[in-house]
Amino acid sequence: xxxxxxxxxxxxxxxxxxxxxxxxxxxxxxxxxxxxxxxxxxxxxxxxxxxxxxxxxxxxxxxxxxxxxxxxxxxxxxxxxxxxxxxxxxxxxxxxxxxxxxxxxxxxxxxxxxxxxxxxxxxxxxxxxxxxxxxxxxxxxxxxxxxxxxxxxxxxxxxxxxxxxxxxxxxxxxxxxxxxxxxxxxxxxxxxxxxxxxxxxxxxxxxxxxxxxxxxxxxxxxxxxxxxxxxxxxxxxxxxxxxxxxxxxxxxxxxxxxxxxxxxxxxxxxxxxxxxxxxxxxxxxxxxxxxxxxxxxxxxxxxxxxxxxxxxxxxxxxxxxxxxxxxxxxxxxxxxxxx
Amino acid sequence: xxxxxxxxxxxxxxxxxxxxxxxxxxxxxxxxxxxxxxxxxxxxxxxxxxxxxxxxxxxxxxxxxxxxxxxxxxxxxxxxxxxxxxxxxxxxxxxxxxxxxxxxxxxxxxxxxxxxxxxxxxxxxxxxxxxxxxxxxxxxxxxxxxxxxxxxxxxxxxxxxxxxxxxxxxxxxxxxxxxxxxxxxxxxxxxxxxxxxxxxxxxxxxxxxxxxxxxxxxxxxxxxxxxxxxxxxxxxxxxxxxxxxxxxxxxxxxxxxxxxxxxxxxxxxxxxxxxxxxxxxxxxxxxxxxxxxxxxxxxxxxxxxxxxxxxxxxxxxxxxxxxxxxxxxxxxxxxxxxxxxxxxxxxxxxxxxxxxxxxxxxxxxxxxxxxxxxxxxxxxxxxxxxxxxxxxxxxxxxxxxxxxxxxxxxxxxxxxxxxxxxxxxxxxxxxxxxxxxxxxxxxxxxxxxxxxxxxxxxxxxxxxxxxxxxxxxxxxxxxxxxxxxxxxxxxxxxxxxxxxxxxxxxxxxxxxxxxxxxxxxxxxxx
Numbered sequence: 042x043x044x045x046x047x048x049x050x051x052x053x054x055x056x057x058x059x060x061x062x063x064x065x066x067x068x069x070x071x072x073x074x075x076x077x078x079x080x081x082x083x084x085x086x087x088x089x090x091x092x093x094x095x096x097x098x099x100x101x102x103x104x105x106x107x108x109x110x111x112x113x114x115x116x117x118x119x120x121x122x123x124x125x126x127x128x129x130x131x132x133x134x135x136x137x138x139x140x141x142x143x144x145x146x147x148x149x150x151x152x153x154x155x156x157x158x159x160x161x162x163x164x165x166x167x168x169x170x171x172x173x174x175x176x177x178x179x180x181x182x183x184x185x186x187x188x189x190x191x192x193x194x195x196x197x198x199x200x201x202x203x204x205x206x207x208x209x210x211x212x213x214x215x216x217x218x219x220x221x222x223x224x225x226x227x228x229x230x231x232x233x234x235x236x237x238x239x240x241x242x243x244x245x246x247x248x249x250x251x252x253x254x255x256x257x258x259x260x261x262x263x264x265x266x267x268x269x270x271x272x273x274x275x276x277x278x279x280x281x282x283x284x285x286x287x288x289x290x291x292x293x294x295x296x297x298x299x300x301x302x303x304x305x306x307x308x309x310x311x312x313x314x315x316x317x318x319x320x321x322x323x324x325x326x327x328x329x330x331x332x333x334x335x336x337x338x339x340x341x342x343x344x345x346x347x348x349x350x351x352x353x354x355x356x357x358x359x360x361x362x363x364x365x366x367x368x369x370x371x372x373x374x375x376x377x378x379x380x
Numbered sequence: 381x382x383x384x385x386x387x388x389x390x391x392x393x394x395x396x397x398x399x400x401x402x403x404x405x406x407x408x409x410x411x412x413x414x415x416x417x418x419x420x421x422x423x424x425x426x427x428x429x430x431x432x433x434x435x436x437x438x439x440x441x442x443x444x445x446x447x448x449x450x451x452x453x454x455x456x457x458x459x460x461x462x463x464x465x466x467x468x469x470x471x472x473x474x475x476x477x478x479x480x481x482x483x484x485x486x487x488x489x490x491x492x493x494x495x496x497x498x499x500x501x502x503x504x505x506x507x508x509x510x511x512x513x514x515x516x517x518x519x520x521x522x523x524x525x526x527x528x529x530x531x532x533x534x535x536x537x538x539x540x541x542x543x544x545x546x547x548x549x550x551x552x553x554x555x556x557x558x559x560x561x562x563x564x565x566x567x568x569x570x571x572x573x574x575x576x577x578x579x580x581x582x583x584x585x586x587x588x589x590x591x592x593x594x595x596x597x598x599x600x601x602x603x604x605x606x607x608x609x610x611x612x613x614x615x616x617x618x619x620x621x622x623x624x625x626x627x628x629x630x631x632x633x634x635x636x637x638x639x640x641x642x643x644x645x646x647x648x649x650x651x652x653x654x655x656x657x658x659x660x661x662x663x664x665x666x667x668x669x670x671x672x673x674x675x676x677x678x679x680x681x682x683x684x685x686x687x688x689x690x691x692x693x694x695x696x697x698x699x700x701x702x703x704x705x706x707x708x709x710x711x712x713x714x715x716x717x718x719x720x721x722x723x724x725x726x727x728x729x730x731x732x733x734x735x736x737x738x739x740x741x742x743x744x745x746x747x748x749x750x751x752x753x754x755x756x757x758x759x760x761x762x763x764x765x766x767x768x769x770x771x772x773x774x775x776x777x778x779x780x781x782x783x784x785x786x787x788x789x790x791x792x793x794x795x796x797x798x799x800x801x802x803x804x805x806x807x808x809x810x811x812x813x814x815x816x817x818x819x820x821x822x823x824x825x826x827x828x829x830x831x832x833x834x835x836x837x838x839x840x841x842x843x844x845x846x847x848x849x850x851x852x853x854x855x856x857x858x859x860x861x862x863x864x865x866x867x868x869x870x871x872x873x874x875x876x877x878x879x880x881x882x883x884x885x886x887x888x889x890x891x892x893x894x895x896x897x898x899x900x901x902x903x904x905x906x
Contacts, residue, residue, distance in 0.1 A: 062903075064849055067849070118644065119638055120634070121637065123651065123652050124633065124647065125654060127654075303905075319884065
């Protein structure tokens with residue numbers, strides 16, 4: 042176990058990308074403020090660098106019978122800790138984190154600290170919009186204006202007829218509809234050899250980052266009126282996730298509100314990496330940066346794979362003829378779903 | 381003829397004023413004087429009804445002002461009498477706790493101390509503190525000095541220097557004198573660009589000859605201080621003491637730390653000097669003021685009031701502005717607190733906990749203490765208990781903080797007045813540190829979700845100071861383990877203090893009987 046005594050050593054280690062578990066109810070900005078304040082307090086409480094003494098040249102004086110100039114050192118009060126004050130301020134920390142969600146969302150949030158390479162790595166991996174996994178908790182029987190449990194109630198509905206089988210039936214239909222749309226975006230028949238080649242290369246991701254895409258949706262728990270959906274998607278927004286819940290409930294001839302949204306995975310970052318609120322301090326963050334190292338490396342490896350933006354990116358396989366109407370659907374005019 | 385015209389004019393004025401009075405003044409006065417928010421109190425007319433005004437049939441605007449001044453003088457008299465009755469503002473302060481001599485009052489003591497200190501200071505060799513003063517002050521002359529300087533310049537004994545402007549260097553003519561604009565061809569013909577103006581060359585030679593005419597020897601005789609510097613050899617002993625001049629301005633006190641004795645003394649005491657950087661007046665005081673004159677009397681006063689030597693450090697750190705207050709005024713506040721039966725130990729806690737109280741006026745302190753006693757229905761000893769618990773309480777404004785929270789607790793949350801008073805005596809911070817919304821949010825969770833009754837929250841008011849997130853995590857963990865039993869009469873009781881305070885390890889071993897790792901994993905599911 043390494044022991045850090047000096048603030049400067051800790052400061053040097055506070056550079057990197059890690060992830061935290063954001064509790065529900067606090068804003069995303071308060072992650073940054075909390076981390077900066079806590080680090081400032083802790084670093085200022087650690088040891089500081091020793092102050093070099095002040096060199097003084099004394100003239101020869103007749104009192105001491107010294108005929109030469111003498112060199113002495115005295116403590117330098119100009120750099121005394123009581124005079125210069127705390128060594129670190131909260132503005133010294135360059136902190137970035139992923140945002141763009143309701144403050145009611147809880148879960149894995151990626152944070153980078155340091156303005157050099159950590160910042161560049163963070164920007165690169167967040168621009169990519171990796172696949173995220175969400176748990177959405179819902180409750181049947183209510184509809185509110187903002188789809189949340191805390192909102193204004195618009196209507197009450199019955200939900201006795203809702204069963205787990207009916208719910209799963211709709212979810213598989215919903216998932217299949219999205220898969221079909223992905224193939225349509227490339228202009229490929231899902232039953233063809235071309236589609237197989239595309240699939241064998243990895244995840245199908247159209248180049249357009251503004252359209253949310255859903256890869257997998259399933260029901261992980263069902264205790265009426267409460268139920269939980271697990272959703273894997275890219276380019277998602279909070280409204281998109283709430284809309285999924287609403288779509289599901291509407292199709293079952295009922296209505297539902299969201300009680301909790303929890304992100305359990307962001308790319309390669311999982312709940313195991315995430316730091317709890319009480320661990321957002323110097324020791325916790327340095328450990329977190331270490332633990333997140335492999336995940337960051339995996340994310341960077343994914344960056345080398347290009348987006349499959351067009352059919353031309355596929356190396357082999359028969360091509361469609363030029364007059365085929367399905368080719369007119371490209372990534373740019375990809376139909377938006379759920380809005 | 382003239383007098384007749386004047387009389388006519390006066391008559392018309394009178395008519396006009398009477399018309400105005402009957403049409404405008406009387407009507408609104410009678411209506412508005414009933415309302416509380418009328419403009420009339422500003423005019424001093426709130427006591428006047430229509431009948432009173434009618435007693436002055438010829439009253440014009442000036443008469444109204446007379447009434448106003450009468451009311452004001454009456455008010456002044458009332459306030460003067462009440463102030464003189466007030467114990468804190470009496471001119472002749474009674475002697476404080478009897479000294480060993482029992483004769484000197486503290487006021488006299490401080491006067492004597494101040495006099496001796498100044499006498500001692502005058503005996504010392506003078507220090508050139510001016511090097512730390514604002515540099516502009518040296519060059520900023522008073523008006524008389526400025527005039528004298530100007531006069532000196534005008535009647536110089538040596539030859540004057542005249543500068544003749546060359547034609548193209550001459551000041552530009554103003555817009556009035558602006559000549560007619562010439563065409564481009566004409567301008568070019570008059571002044572070719574590349575040619576040197578011969579007049580300019582002549583003027584240069586004139587200046588040089590004028591400078592040569594100056595009698596430099598005469599200047600040296602009459603103004604020896606303006607003589608140029610004599611050469612100094614490097615082997616001179618004086619050269620060893622020569623160093624770059626201190627900048628007379630700085631953004632912090634650190635650059636003066638090696639020179640200033642006051643700052644050295646503060647560092648020895650352990651005071652955080654960097655806190656004074658943002659306060660210009662205080663840093664000026666520490667740089668220019670002599671310790672024995674400007675600081676020591678105040679330190680003596682603090683020691684006399686009840687502080688120990690170690691506590692002076694924290695008071696200076698937290699509110700150095702106390703040094704800018706006048707000693708008699710500070711003593712007046714101490715006197716006021718003593719009249720309210722604040723003993724020496726309590727004064728010490730007030731001075732350490734909230735030194736800023738001594739920067740408030742006696743009137744304001746009295747008002748705040750009175751409001752505190754009145755609103756919560758406290759007896760004198762209870763007021764002193766609150767001050768002992770949290771002396772900063774009276775520095776917060778009543779209407780926007782603690783009274784608002786008090787009303788919120790009573791009217792919205794349903795605490796009784798006795799419970800609120802109990803909460804105040806247990807933890808006064810609840811009323812000033814939290815906003816109304818935060819209190820109601822936390823109370824809502826504790827009462828409606830956790831299920832603590834009013835009496836239990838009133839018995840442990842400090843749980844309102846804990847973050848809702850912490851309470852929520854711990855309560856839901858206990859609920860998942862089926863250990864959420866907050867009734868003291870039943871077994872497996874979890875007290876609100878154990879729920880909210882203490883580290884996670886203490887909570888997990890004491891209340892939840894589970895490992896901290898399990899608790900952390902549970903927190904990640906919320």
